[in-house]
Amino acid sequence: MRDCIDTIARHFGKMRPKHVIKDNGKIIKTVDDRLNYLLGSYPNELMTASEFLEKVIAQYYTYNNAFIYIKWDMALEKIEALYPLDFPLLEILEDRENNLYARFTFGGGERTVVPYSSIIHIRRHFNRDEIFGDDNSRIMIEDLSTLKAAKASIVNAVKSFTALRGYLRWLTTMRPEDMKKAHDDFVNTYTTNNPSGVASTDNKVEFHELSTKVTTFNSQQMNYVRDNIYKHFGINENIIMGKYTEDEYIAFYESILEPVAIKLAQEMTDKIFTRRERGFGNEIILESNRLNFMSVASKIKICETLIPTGGLTINEIREIFGYAGIEGGDERLISLNFVKAKDQSLYQTGNNDNSLKGGEDNGENGNENGTTRAS
Structure with a gap:
């Protein structure tokens, strides 16, 4: 969490x-x-x-x-x-x-x-x-308890890896107090702080090992519990690890x-x-x-789309790619290949379609010789 x-x-x-x-x-x-x-x-x-x-x-x-x-x-x-x-x-x-x-x-x-x-x-x-x-506790308590149990099982498995577990069978008759002392000495010597997991006995006692199998969660179970927590926050492991x-x-x-x-x-x-x-x-x-989290290819595509129409200034372009601004960089770049829709005929032919009726020049837009003025 x-x-x-x-x-x-x-x-x-x-x-x-x-x-x-x-x-x-x-x-x-x-x-x-x-x-x-x-x-x-x-x-x-x-x-x-x-x-x-x-x-x-x-x-x-x-x-x-x-x-x-x-x-x-x-x-x-x-x-x-x-x-x-x-x-x-x-x-x-x-x-x-x-x-x-x-x-x-x-x-x-x-x-x-x-x-x-x-x-x-x-x-x-x-x-x-x-x-x-x-x-949050009402919703998350079950998943958190499961995850806590999973982590505890891993810790117990590590601790039990070298643990010595079993029972002692005495081969001679002993007084209860002597048996207890011998037992305590054996425990203190071989089961406490004994990383080797090995013990030795003499001919008075036999040690019989008890097998211990510690069950741990497998990877699928662990992932299931973690994914439930991720879903609660609406994210996934790639976001957590920065691998998105x-x-x-x-x-x-x-x-x-x-x-x-x-x-x-x-x-x-x-x-x-x-x-x-x-x-x-x-x-x-x-x-x-x-734009900061976009790939370089995506940034280039955005610039190629917006620059011709004046959608970005020079400094805005530099900021997209992580560069500092420059003096005069707030000017907008624009392509001359674009024109307002209502001005397209004037731009292409020099004639304003609104001034022509039936394809004939009535003289209103020309000079005294009947020629058409072009801008």
């Missing part, structure tokens, strides 16, 4: 939160303000933006709940910092008017109570409870990372901005350069 959660958190840490302004669903401006610095660089004095996102996602997948405390500068009415909160140290309270509050331990043990509206809260498996996502193909990562991004990014962005937008600010298009988005 830890490996699964860590993998998702590390990849989500590559997301880039931004404060933008949208109009009709299109980004028209990225706002250069204090909030954008907090989101993209240091949300608080304790962690970077990447670490901030990793902790939020780790809490989200560990407890199916994640909370972020918004610390406001009330004098300036601006955000000072954003702090991810530990879920086990937080509780939701309700007053007589049914208003919700969050009480949590903050900083050096200080107890803080704030309105629930000042807390960014995302949840997973949001089913039974009115506020919290369902606990381009298509596997795209599927991972679209099915795991992107839905959480949308959920977190919507909740941050709702809790950070007022209704009036949201009406003016203020919004938080989380974006990722999905």
Whole structure:
């Protein structure tokens, strides 16, 4: 579980939160303000933006709940910092008017109570409870117990490999106390810290070995248990081990990372901005350069498609291939082999089809000698 959660958190840490302004669903401006610095660089004095996102996602997948405390500068009415909160140290309270509050331990043990509206809260498996996502333990306990038993059986098999197990048959008559002492001496000498698994006896006693067969899980059973845990998080072993193909990562991004990014962005937008600010298009988005995980061949195809139409600048092309930007690199390249559909006749023949009627020149578009002007 830890490996699964860590993998998702590390990849989500590559997301880039931004404060933008949208109009009709299109980004028209990225706002250069204090909030954008907090989101993209240091949300608080304790962690970077990447670490901030990793902790939020780790809490989200560990407890199916994640909370972020918004610390406001009330004098300036601006955000000072954003702090991810530990879920086990937080509780939701309700007053007589049914208003919700969050009480949590903050900083050096200080107890803080704030309105629930000042807390960014995302949840997973949001089913039974009115506020919290369902606990993981109810779903995962069987698979985790099986996996724990499988690992324990391997450890026991290793320990039993050189273990000496059997019984002693005394060939002479002995007093009970002497028999017990001889038995204890034999155990202490040959069965405790005896890596060789070999013992020796004299003519007073015979050692009869008892065969011990330790049963362990085979590879198919182990894979079955692991796959059940992978399915719970929607990933596979290739994602965990970093051996994924381009298509596997795209599927991972679209099915795991992107839905959480949308959920977190919507909740941050709702809790950070007022209704009036949201009406003016203020919004938080989380974006990722999905071209980074594409193969070189796929990147080349994208550039070959977008460059002729002016879809990429020089610096955007360099960024795709991991190179730093250059001065003047924000210019767009465009091919002269393309023209607007409504201008194609003018581009090819010099004539505007809209000015010709029945294929005859009525003189309106020509000079006094009846010749046609060409641009």
